[in-house]
Amino acid sequence: MVNLILFGPPGSGKGTQSKNIIDKYQLIHLSTGDLLRAEIEKQTPLGLEAKKFIDQGSLVPDEVVIGMIGSKLDANPDAKGFIFDGFPRTTAQAEALDKLLALKKTAISIVLSLEVPEDELIRRLLNRGLTSGRSDDANEDVIKARIVEYHNKTAPVADHYAKFGKFKRVKGDGTVESTFELLSKEIDELVSERV
Numbered sequence: 001m002v003n004l005i006l007f008g009p010p011g012s013g014k015g016t017q018s019k020n021i022i023d024k025y026q027l028i029h030l031s032t033g034d035l036l037r038a039e040i041e042k043q044t045p046l047g048l049e050a051k052k053f054i055d056q057g058s059l060v061p062d063e064v065v066i067g068m069i070g071s072k073l074d075a076n077p078d079a080k081g082f083i084f085d086g087f088p089r090t091t092a093q094a095e096a097l098d099k100l101l102a103l104k105k106t107a108i109s110i111v112l113s114l115e116v117p118e119d120e121l122i123r124r125l126l127n128r129g130l131t132s133g134r135s136d137d138a139n140e141d142v143i144k145a146r147i148v149e150y151h152n153k154t155a156p157v158a159d160h161y162a163k164f165g166k167f168k169r170v171k172g173d174g175t176v177e178s179t180f181e182l183l184s185k186e187i188d189e190l191v192s193e194r195v
């Protein structure tokens with residue numbers, strides 16, 4: 001199995017590149033942001049609770065997202081591999097993911113981290129907020145709060161995987177196409193090592 005984490009701050013292109021990667025490599029895309037937004041759309045109790053955190057630019061509690069990912073892994077027993085987008089976002093989530101994958105006799109293959117300067121992140125998200133309807137793109141204060149959460153709680157996840165030699169930085173401020181080429185190169189290397 002090939003299990004990738006697409007890592008990076010809000011607006012770095014994780015969702016955009018995940019779509020390209022699943023088309024090319026037939027992996028299952030697991031985005032905790034998308035799963036939470038689907039719960040909000042359906043107005044489930046979980047969604048209504050999560051919305052309070054998302055609207056402020058804060059992370060949703062670990063146990064909520066870990067439970068969602070556990071269910072999705074169980075629901076896809078025949079997957080060739082997974083691409084995790086927006087998860088794990090804390091060291092506790094990373095440790096939980098490692099355990100969930102170990103139960104399935106697999107592990108994270110690599111973490112690919114999209115590197116984009118902060119002014120470009122803000123520009124992209126404000127621009128998307130004009131049309132997306134995403135409440136957390138609506139104003140610059142919430143976008144900045146999401147970036148602060150990233151630096152405080154998510155960036156340390158890099159160390160968790162770097163100590164196993166599984167963390168790689170990829171330039172993410174080029175075009176969508178050129179970034180996809182860089183990511184493909186990394187994934188192709190990984191796939192060829194496994195054949």
Ligand code: AP5
Pocket residue numbers: 008009010011012013014015016017032033034036053054057058059060061062065085086087088089093124125127128136146172173174175176177179
């Ligand atoms: P989530 O949905 O994961 O949002 P995010 O990490 O803030 O990421 P975004 O979707 O904003 O950005 P992205 O990196 O996917 O970039 P995208 O491709 O969309 O999470 C939302 C919230 O849910 C969190 O704040 C938190 O509250 C909660 N949550 C989710 N997961 C959680 C977890 N595990 N634990 C706790 N809470 C959790 O691109 C952004 C824009 O840029 C798009 O308009 C795109 O078209 C454009 N773009 C992309 N690439 C390029 C490029 N190369 N050039 C120009 N424009 C580009």
